[in-house]
Amino acid sequence: MDGFAFCKTLGGLALRPLGNRWLAWTGFMAGVLLMAAGIGRGEFIAVLHKASRICLECIGIG
Amino acid sequence: MVRVGPGGLGRIRRTVQFAALFVANAYWPGLARTTIYSGPAKGVCVPFLNCYSCPAALFACPLGSLQNLLATARILSVYVGGMMLAAGFAAGRLFCGWLCPFGLFQEVLALPRARHVRLPRLVRTVKYVLLALVVVLPVVWVSSGAGVPFFCKFICPAGTLEGGLVLVLGRPEFRANVGWLFVWKVAVLALFLALMPFVYRVFCRTACPLGAFYGLFNRVSLWRIERDTGRCKGCGTCVEVCPVGVPVTENPNHPECIRCLECTKACPYGALVFAMAEVGKQEVKLRN
Numbered sequence: 001m002d003g004f005a006f007c008k009t010l011g012g013l014a015l016r017p018l019g020n021r022w023l024a025w026t027g028f029m030a031g032v033l034l035m036a037a038g039i040g041r042g043e044f045i046a047v048l049h050k051a052s053r054i055c056l057e058c059i060g061i062g
Numbered sequence: 063m064v065r066v067g068p069g070g071l072g073r074i075r076r077t078v079q080f081a082a083l084f085v086a087n088a089y090w091p092g093l094a095r096t097t098i099y100s101g102p103a104k105g106v107c108v109p110f111l112n113c114y115s116c117p118a119a120l121f122a123c124p125l126g127s128l129q130n131l132l133a134t135a136r137i138l139s140v141y142v143g144g145m146m147l148a149a150g151f152a153a154g155r156l157f158c159g160w161l162c163p164f165g166l167f168q169e170v171l172a173l174p175r176a177r178h179v180r181l182p183r184l185v186r187t188v189k190y191v192l193l194a195l196v197v198v199l200p201v202v203w204v205s206s207g208a209g210v211p212f213f214c215k216f217i218c219p220a221g222t223l224e225g226g227l228v229l230v231l232g233r234p235e236f237r238a239n240v241g242w243l244f245v246w247k248v249a250v251l252a253l254f255l256a257l258m259p260f261v262y263r264v265f266c267r268t269a270c271p272l273g274a275f276y277g278l279f280n281r282v283s284l285w286r287i288e289r290d291t292g293r294c295k296g297c298g299t300c301v302e303v304c305p306v307g308v309p310v311t312e313n314p315n316h317p318e319c320i321r322c323l324e325c326t327k328a329c330p331y332g333a334l335v336f337a338m339a340e341v342g343k344q345e346v347k348l349r350n
Contacts (some may be wrong), residue, residue, distance in 0.1 A: 009250070014133055017320065021284055021338075024151050024282055024283055024284035024309065025151075025284065025334075027147065027150075027151035027279075027282070028148050028151040028152050028284055030144075030147060030148075030151075031138045031144045031146070031147030031148025031149070031150070031151055032148050033144070034140045034141075034143060034144025034147060034148075035144030035145050035148060036138070036144070037140050037141075037144070038140035038141025038142070038143075038144055039138055039141055041136070041140075043131070043139050043140065043141035043142070044105045044141060045105065046131060046135065046137065046139070047104075047105050047107060047122050047127045047131070047139070047142065048102065048104050048105030048122075049105040049133065049311060049312075050114075050122075050127060050130045050134075051105070051114040051121075051122035051123075051126070051127060052098070052099075052100035052104050053098075053100075053272075054115050054225075054229065055114070055115045055126065055130065055211070055213040055214065055221075055225075056099055057210070057211055057214060057243075058113060058115050058126060058211065058214040058215065058218065058221045059115050059221065059222070059225045059226035059230065059236070059244075060135065060215075060222060060226045060231050060240075060243045060244035060246070060247035060248070061226075061230070061231075061236055061239050061240065061241075061243070061244060
C-alpha cells in the first residue's frame with residue numbers, strides 16, 4: 001500500500017459518514033471555507049485593488 | 063480511426079467555451095479605449111487563466127492575483143487559494159477543457175493531426191516545476207523592494223496575447239517603453255503559437271501551472287470519470303479519441319485529462335461516465 005492509499009484508507013475510516021467521496025467533499029468544503037476566510041480578512045479588496053490596475057510586468061513593460 | 067463529430071457533446075463544449083470567453087471578457091469599452099475595467103467584479107477570481115490586464119477582462123486571473131499578492135504584500139492568499147482548491151476538488155481540470163479561453167484559442171488553432179501527438183513525460187513535467195516556482199519565486203525573487211510575479215512576467219503567453227499586445231499596440235506611452243522583456247514575452251508567445259497547430263493544447267500540457275494544479279485533483283475530485291470494468295471490453299476507442307493522449311483504460315482520471323469528455327461519448331459500450339456523488343446518497347451518474 002503506497003502513502004496515498006494509506007492516507008486515503010485512514011481518512012476514509014475517520015470520515016465514513018460523508019460517503020465514498022469523503023476526500024472530495026472535505027477538500028471542496030475546506031476550499032470554500034478558506035475562500036470565505038480570505039474574503040473575511042479583506043483579500044477580495046486586495047485582489048480588486050491589484051486587478052484594477054494594469055500589471056506592467058504582466059504585459060511585459062515592467 | 064474513430065472520430066468524434068462536431069455535433070453533440072463537442073458542440074455543447076465549444077458553445078460553453080465561447081460563452082466563458084465572452085462572459086469573462088465582456089468589457090468591450092476597454093478594448094475601444096485600451097483601458098482596463100476596475101469595477102467590483104474585478105475582485106472575483108475566475109477558475110481559469112484570463113489575464114486581468116486584458117482591456118476586456120471583467121474578472122481577475124487566479125494565478126496573476128496569487129502571484130501579485132505574494133510578490134507585493136507577501137500574502138499567500140487564502141481567498142484565491144481556497145477558490146482554486148474548491149474548484150480542483152469539485153471537478154479537477156474540467157475548467158481547462160470547458161472554460162479556459164486560452165485553451166479554446168489553442169484548440170481553434172490545432173490541426174486535426176495535432177490530436178495524435180504524444181508528449182514525452184519530461185516535457186509534461188515542466189508545468190509542475192512552474193507550479194512550484196509560481197509560489198516560491200514571487201517571495202524569494204526580490205526586485206527593487208518587491209517580489210517578482212515571475213510566471214506572469216516572464217512566461218504567461220495568455221497575458222501577452224490578451225493584455226500585452228493589445229495595450230502596447232493601443233497605447234503610445236506603452237509602446238515607448240517596450241524593452242527586452244516585451245520582446246522576450248512575444249518570443250515565448252510566438253514559440254507556443256508556432257507549436258499550437260501541431261501539438262494539441264501545447265501550453266496546457268507543458269507549461270500551465272493552473273492546469274498542473276487542477277490535474278493533481280483529477281483523481282479525487284467530486285466529479286470524475288468512472289470506468290465500468292464490467293462493460294469495458296478494452297477496445298481502446300477512448301484512447302484513440304483522447305486529444306491529450308491519456309491512457310483512459312488504465313487511468314481515466316489521469317492528471318493530463320482536461321475532461322473534454324470525448325471518451326465518454328465515444329465509448330461504444332457506455333463504460334465511461336462522468337459521475338458525481340452526493341453526501342450519504344448513492345452515486346448520480348450522467349451518461350452522454
